[in-house]
Amino acid sequence: MFVLVEMVDTVRIPPWQFERKLNDSIAEELNKKLANKVVYNVGLCICLFDITKLEDAYVFPGDGASHTKVHFRYVVFHPFLDEILIGKIKGCSPEGVHVSLGFFDDILIPPESLQQPAKFDEAEQVWVWEYETEEGAHDLYMDIGEEVRFRVVDESFVDTSPTGPSSAEAASSSEELPKKEAPYMLMGSISEPGLGLLSWWTSS
16 A cells, blocks of 8 residues: 655755754755645645655855755655555545545445445435345445455556647636545445445344
């Protein structure tokens, strides 16, 4: 679920921090810049793990701050495909079941990846697994707040860095705002034995 990623960045330390230890100032600046941010094709940055190398620091004309090239390792949330995770159901919609891990909410289990046969209950706004038994079908509801075990089957990164509007977009921008996309999204599946709500598989 968590990986160590080697990164390189140039860190600017303002003059009023010169009295502190350089490593402490650099660690604080890197966490300010990266913590809780999604790096494209890398994952969700959590916290600094360690600093592996500091190059020479430079002070440029007109800027009293020091600029240091830093090699470091960062803890990143980036589960591998087919990894099994446990989260909580945040909500349900016709698009599928939305799952949260507490610190990461952009997880979707689409309808075709649910235990089958499944249906969406419009009145309750929840997905239901119509579990077949010898006595007939039992409706197992996927209620909000329930813990769910799922398999990661896909991921998508969206480049959300700002871009200049094109002429066509500029004309329509006053009429409607574009839908905000998540920079990092996971797709899950519960369509196999042992996956789904933990309460479904409790042993007696």
